[in-house]
Amino acid sequence: MNPIRILYIDDDDTLCALVRRNLERRGYQVHIAHDGLAGLTRLRAGDIDAVALDHFLGGELGLDLLRVILEEVGHIPVIYVTGSSDTGVAVSALKAGADDYVIKNATSDYVDLLAVALEQGLERARYRREAAEAQEVIRQERDRAELLLTEVNHRVANSLGLVGALVRMQASVTKDKAAVDALQETQMRINAIGSVHRRLYTSARVGQVDFTDYLSSLLSELESSMHDERRPHRVTLDAVALTLTTDKVITVGLIISELVTNSFKYAYEEGDGGEIRVRVIRPEGTRIRITVEDDGRGFADGDPVKGTGLGTKIMSAMASSLDSRIEYDPAYAQGSRAVFEFAVE
Numbered sequence: 001m002n003p004i005r006i007l008y009i010d011d012d013d014t015l016c017a018l019v020r021r022n023l024e025r026r027g028y029q030v031h032i033a034h035d036g037l038a039g040l041t042r043l044r045a046g047d048i049d050a051v052a053l054d055h056f057l058g059g060e061l062g063l064d065l066l067r068v069i070l071e072e073v074g075h076i077p078v079i080y081v082t083g084s085s086d087t088g089v090a091v092s093a094l095k096a097g098a099d100d101y102v103i104k105n106a107t108s109d110y111v112d113l114l115a116v117a118l119e120q121g122l123e124r125a126r127y128r129r130e131a132a133e134a135q136e137v138i139r140q141e142r143d144r145a146e147l148l149l150t151e152v153n154h155r156v157a158n159s160l161g162l163v164g165a166l167v168r169m170q171a172s173v174t175k176d177k178a179a180v181d182a183l184q185e186t187q188m189r190i191n192a193i194g195s196v197h198r199r200l201y202t203s204a205r206v207g208q209v210d211f212t213d214y215l216s217s218l219l220s221e222l223e224s225s226m227h228d229e230r231r232p233h234r235v236t237l238d239a240v241a242l243t244l245t246t247d248k249v250i251t252v253g254l255i256i257s258e259l260v261t262n263s264f265k266y267a268y269e270e271g272d273g274g275e276i277r278v279r280v281i282r283p284e285g286t287r288i289r290i291t292v293e294d295d296g297r298g299f300a301d302g303d304p305v306k307g308t309g310l311g312t313k314i315m316s317a318m319a320s321s322l323d324s325r326i327e328y329d330p331a332y333a334q335g336s337r338a339v340f341e342f343a344v345e
Helices: 013-025 036-045 062-072 087-096 108-172 177-200 211-226 246-267 310-321
Strands: 005-009 029-033 050-054 078-082 100-103 208-210 234-239 243-245 275-284 287-294 336-343
Touching: 005 013, 005 036, 013 029, 013 108, 029 036, 036 050, 036 062, 050 062, 050 108, 062 078, 062 087, 078 087, 078 108, 087 100, 100 108, 108 177, 177 211, 177 246, 177 310, 208 211, 208 246, 211 234, 211 246, 211 275, 243 246, 246 275, 246 287, 246 310, 246 336
Parallel strands: 005 029, 005 050, 050 078, 078 100, 234 275
Antiparallel strands: 208 243, 275 287, 287 336
16 A cells, blocks of 8 residues: 655755654655745656645745645645744635644654644544535436436327327218317327427436426417318417426326317317417516416307317316316407416425
C-alpha cells in the first residue's frame, strides 16, 4: 500500500524538519516546499494527498495561495497553519475552503494537532470521494432506467398506434352505423392514451407530461379525425401552462376527449358548423378547472344520454378517480358547458 503523501508549505526550515520527522514516524511521506511557487509546482506534479499550508510565506500570504490550490486541485484537503493569535485569520481560511486550521508553534503538541487535523481532513476527503462515486453510480443507473422507460413508452405508443389503425380499418369495412361510431370512439380513446406515451418518450422529465402541449395535439387530432361536411366544427384551446403526472394526463385527456366528441356529434344540427371551446384555468394554487363548451342545442344534468352511454360511464369513472365529478352549468344558456375540477400535487 502506498504511503499517504503530505505537502508541507512553510518557509521555516527548522519547523519543516520537525514536521517531516514526526509525520514520517506516523507513516506519512512528507514533501517540503518553502514558498508558493515551489508548493504549486509540486502539487501540479501530482500524487499529493493533503496539504499543510503556512499563513506567512516570506512576502506571500497563504490565503492567496490557498485560493489557487483549491481552484486547481479542488478535491484536496488543506490544513491551514498560522502562528497568529488572530482568530480572524483562521476564519478567513475556513471560509476560503480550508478543511481545518492549526495554531503553529515549535513543540511536539503542534505536530500532534497537525497530524490529527490531517487525518480528519483525509477522512473527509475520502467520504467526499466515495459520495461522488456513489452519486455517479446513481446517475448512471438513473440514466439507464430512463433510457429503458423511454424505450417502453416508445413501444407502447407504437403498439397503441397499431391497435388504433386496426380499429380504423375495421370501422372502414363495417356497414352498421352504430358499430362504426363505436369503433371510431374506441379509436379516439386509444389515440388519447397513445399520445401520452408518445410525449413520454420524447420528454426529458420521466413520468411528467407537458399537459398544455399534449392537449393541443389531442384536440387537433380530434378535430382532424371528426371534421367533415356533416360536422364542420372548430375546436379551440385556452390553457395555462401546466405539467402533470402521466396517470392524471391520461385520465383528464380521456374525459376531455369524450366531452369534445360528444359536442362534435350532438351539439349542432347536421351540416351546421360550430365552435367547441376547451379552457384550462387554475383558480387556486392546487386546483385545476376544465370547461368544455359549445353554442349548440344545450345539455343539462338529467338529460337523456345519447348513444350507447359508454362514454358517460367512462367519464364518470375517470372523474371519480380524480375525486371529482362532471357537472353541466345550468346558467350557460347559449349551448352546453361541462365543468370539472381536480387537485394537482
